[in-house]
Amino acid sequence: MTEHAAATSRRLPRGPGATRPRRRGSAPTSPRGRRAFTILELEVSLVVLMGGLLCMSSLVTVQGKQMTRAEAWCRDAPTYYLVSQSNRWLRMLGASANLETEAGQAAWVPPVTGSHTYDPNVVSIHENLDAETMTVRVELFLIE
């Protein structure tokens, strides 16, 4: 055993329950040799925790404002007026009813009704001889 090792073994107590001597300026240690938290560390961690919670609280506040805006349509027991489609083509296509907030508003009128004049342009023609069907794609140009 060297002289240095012998000196070290003299300074360090051995056996169960023995405590290591604290170095100068080091944090207090438990009997098992683990370093404990200081009060300062505890206070800092609490401040950091509170800062995190405050950040979260701002998120909740923003979310609350957005939610208030998003549910504005149903907040005060609204009354909506449903207007069924009067155009039979729209009924065939299964278009949804028009939604109005006041009674007696004119329902939306599709642009294909009325006495407009269109210039048709045949884009493509597909014939299916097996099914005996023909699909024609036509573009309509409104003539002012």
Place this chain on the structure above:
Amino acid sequence: MDRTPKRKRRGFTLLELLIAAGLSVGMVLITAQFWRYYSRQLEDLKARAHVAQELRIALGAIRRDMGPAVGATPVGADQVLLCIDGGPDPNGTAEWGAPDTLVTYSLVNGKLVRTDQASGVEIVLVDHVSGFTVEDITASLLQMTVAIEKGGISRQMVLRWSRP
């Protein structure tokens, strides 16, 4: 002979410890209050979002069926029968049978259920329905009220439909 150097570090006084402990307890209490308040706020937000979403789904479904509807009549206080114009050439008149499609909206165990009368297919549209009432306001005006409630949040909407 003890060669361990004697340190002259001053420890905390009782007053310092009491102040530190008081501050810590105060911060923990404030944090707990914050946490409880914002947990409640989050639950509230979740319930509000859920209720608004359910109402939106109910409105969308009823709108979709009311678009081509040519007739609607209440069946009891919490059920409505819709006559949807159908067939290859919709004629715009309510034929309570073929070729038109009959659909029922009803309240079953807190759920708004859409039933296709021809196929018998039932679809649960929305949950947490606290009320669904159907009534004839006038001879030509039908009124449906849908109310949703969850987590202490209650919302309702009124839908009025004029017979064509």
